[in-house]
Amino acid sequence: MAERILVLLPHPDDEAYGMSGTLALYVREGAQVTYGCLTLGEMGRNMGVPPFASRVTLPAIRKLELEEACRAIGIQDLRLPGFHDKTIEFEEPELLESVIAGLLDEVRPTLVFTFYPGYSVHPDHDATGAAVVRVIGRIPAEDRPKLLCVAFSKDHVVALGAPDVQYDVRETLPQKVASISAHRSQFPSPAKMSKADLVERFGTERFYTYKFHD
Amino acid sequence: MLPIDPSVIQQRIDSMTGDPLYLHLEQTTGAYAAHFDSSKHPAASFISNIIIVYSHGGISGGGPYRVGLKMAQGWVYCEGLTHYEETESDRLILAGHDNTGKLVVALQLSPKPFGRER
Numbered sequence A: 001m002a003e004r005i006l007v008l009l010p011h012p013d014d015e016a017y018g019m020s021g022t023l024a025l026y027v028r029e030g031a032q033v034t035y036g037c038l039t040l041g042e043m044g045r046n047m048g049v050p051p052f053a054s055r056v057t058l059p060a061i062r063k064l065e066l067e068e069a070c071r072a073i074g075i076q077d078l079r080l081p082g083f084h085d086k087t088i089e090f091e092e093p094e095l096l097e098s099v100i101a102g103l104l105d106e107v108r109p110t111l112v113f114t115f116y117p118g119y120s121v122h123p124d125h126d127a128t129g130a131a132v133v134r135v136i137g138r139i140p141a142e143d144r145p146k147l148l149c150v151a152f153s154k155d156h157v158v159a160l161g162a163p164d165v166q167y168d169v170r171e172t173l174p175q176k177v178a179s180i181s182a183h184r185s186q187f188p189s190p191a192k193m194s195k196a197d198l199v200e201r202f203g204t205e206r207f208y209t210y211k212f213h214d
Numbered sequence B: 001m002l003p004i005d006p007s008v009i010q011q012r013i014d015s016m017t018g019d020p021l022y023l024h025l026e027q028t029t030g031a032y033a034a035h036f037d038s039s040k041h042p043a044a045s046f047i048s049n050i051i052i053v054y055s056h057g058g059i060s061g062g063g064p065y066r067v068g069l070k071m072a073q074g075w076v077y078c079e080g081l082t083h084y085e086e087t088e089s090d091r092l093i094l095a096g097h098d099n100t101g102k103l104v105v106a107l108q109l110s111p112k113p114f115g116r117e118r
């Protein structure tokens, strides 16, 4: 059965390095993917090299980059609830949770991707993951979608052990490279890297299955 | 100044919610940043005595701390805060100092303008 997937991340580009290959694999198998990107990354410091974006134009530029990345991966449905970059941890929890719960109700996902709260470096990442865990945790255990979390803090393997889910994404590396390259205000394109380097750097994506305690 | 106790600061933020307040927000690398290390880019900015009202605010992090204040049309945000002025009762005076004690950021809220006390 094809999965219904909900991706919940705070910034355009959060999807690119950690899960674009996996999402492209699922899309190839017929999955329907909805991506709720909570902010437009409007406080990002990267403005292109040389700079082509400004504080004023950055949100619109990043929105276009994100739409291009979604097309590259095959994500069919992009939602932009419009929270402000860097403020997810300070948002009214009820507002944040109601947006997430609304997407869960509508999409009825079989699989959800987010950041592992506490092990994802940026406060927006941790706060997004924590809100997703709170909302899904309220769903009765037998009805909960599977929750896969990306972690990348320095201490994450010591604290959580090795990731229990791993995808070999060599077959969808072209989609992954295209999604990274779409965010041209943020990263240099990896398209000129050798095939071997691409496989070495980007060929595997790792996740933790979030375990609810109840 | 004392090292920040986040529960004390959260109470102060909550108690000032909804009030018109004068804001002083500042960040600086120090004017000598590039003199001592040419790879550093000196930068500073401040905004002083602008009146704000916030509907919701919080402090977070494990130190240095972050503060966010939600307003009707935007946000006040500050990262890198380490100390607060414990002798102030009406005003909230927060600062971030680096490991040599120099000020890096400041976030101050007061019902009266700053620098006009006397």
Ligand SMILES: [Zn+2]
Binding pocket: A010, A011, A013, A014, A122, A125
């Ligand atoms: Zn991010």
